[in-house]
Amino acid sequence: MDKWNLGSNHHARLRVGQFPPPFRHCSRLRTIDLSPNKYRLWTLLCTNYSLTVLESFQLQIAQQSPQMATAFVKEVLPPALDSTSKPPPLFDGTTRLYICYMCPFAQRTWIARNYKGLQDKIELVPIDLQNRPTWYKEKVYPENKVPSLEHNNKVIGESLDLLEYIENHFEGPALLPNDPAKQQFAEELLSYSDTFNKTVYTSFKGDTVKEAGGAFDYLETALHKFDDGPFFLGQFSLVDIAYAPFIERFQIFFEDAFKYDITSGRPKLAAWIEELNKIDAYPQTKCEPKVLVEFYTKRFLGMWNLLIRSKVIYVVMC
Numbered sequence: 001m002d003k004w005n006l007g008s009n010h011h012a013r014l015r016v017g018q019f020p021p022p023f024r025h026c027s028r029l030r031t032i033d034l035s036p037n038k039y040r041l042w043t044l045l046c047t048n049y050s051l052t053v054l055e056s057f058q059l060q061i062a063q064q065s066p067q068m069a070t071a072f073v074k075e076v077l078p079p080a081l082d083s084t085s086k087p088p089p090l091f092d093g094t095t096r097l098y099i100c101y102m103c104p105f106a107q108r109t110w111i112a113r114n115y116k117g118l119q120d121k122i123e124l125v126p127i128d129l130q131n132r133p134t135w136y137k138e139k140v141y142p143e144n145k146v147p148s149l150e151h152n153n154k155v156i157g158e159s160l161d162l163l164e165y166i167e168n169h170f171e172g173p174a175l176l177p178n179d180p181a182k183q184q185f186a187e188e189l190l191s192y193s194d195t196f197n198k199t200v201y202t203s204f205k206g207d208t209v210k211e212a213g214g215a216f217d218y219l220e221t222a223l224h225k226f227d228d229g230p231f232f233l234g235q236f237s238l239v240d241i242a243y244a245p246f247i248e249r250f251q252i253f254f255e256d257a258f259k260y261d262i263t264s265g266r267p268k269l270a271a272w273i274e275e276l277n278k279i280d281a282y283p284q285t286k287c288e289p290k291v292l293v294e295f296y297t298k299r300f301l302g303m304w305n306l307l308i309r310s311k312v313i314y315v316v317m318c
């Protein structure tokens with residue numbers, strides 16, 4: 001597709017939080033539909049202000065079929081703050097979500113923020129955990145972990161608590177259903193998520209596929225409970241958000257390290273992953289698979305394995 005031409009059959013739609021800088025605070029503009037001509041104007045405008053916005057916008061559009069009328073722009077992500085970075089103007093009334101791009105716990109809260117369309121209300125503040133700024137522990141969150149949320153002059157942590165906090169304190173589409181049976185199942189699955197993660201992470205030290213298999217089966221069974229949608233409670237909810245970052249990592253790592261497809265023989269889990277990827281709020285929070293595999297291999301299989309896999313040893317020996 002021509003970089004500057006949307007094509008006569010295409011229309012594009014920008015959403016709040018995805019406008020280029022001069023319009024970012026136009027809260028009255030929730031979405032705007034663009035005809036091909038208007039789109040050309042926008043691309044010129046974007047070029048002046050943010051090439052990244054423009055490029056990801058075009059990438060997204062290029063991926064749409066001509067029939068599809070909607071294209072979403074990826075948020076331009078801020079660089080991670082490290083030990084050399086000054087703190088943001090803390091407790092100035094801005095709501096800030098402190099995350100780390102690689103952290104699955106933080107990713108949960110990031111997905112919820114995106115899904116509720118709070119990109120303009122909750123500022124993302126990524127932290128480099130390997131080279132943490134000292135002010136984070138001293139002035140923001142004494143636990144020194146991510147995620148944490150600075151809101152109304154206080155800081156709250158713990159990803160599962162934060163999911164509920166975001167659901168209860170901010171506007172946007174509901175992430176918990178009213179149905180008491182579904183609410184009860186949500187509680188059950190949210191409290192199982194720690195056990196699930198522990199079981200899978202612990203399995204890396206033993207007979208991984210066998211030990212982790214039961215945990216994946218548990219999810220497969222859970223996905224059969226409600227048949228009014230592909231998600232744990234039928235419709236997309238906090239429960240899906242709680243599991244998504246971990247399943248993302250496990251699927252990639254199991255495939256790479258153990259040649260094991262976690263969706264094999266688990267059709268509901270396969271469908272869940274496929275549907276999850278269609279939720280706009282999620283894909284832009286995902287990690288680069290290569291980075292993830294390297295990180296997990298080093299952490300769970302050891303440095304030696306990483307060197308062999310990265311062919312360093314092979315090259316040295318040949």
Ligand SMILES: N[C@@H](CCC(=O)N[C@@H](CS)C(=O)NCC(=O)O)C(=O)O
Pocket residue numbers: 100102103104105106129144145146147157158159160
């Ligand atoms: N239970 C916490 C776990 C958060 C957590 O362990 N985050 C990691 C990054 S993935 C972290 O901040 N680690 C820093 C540290 O432990 O010093 C939650 O659910 O939010």
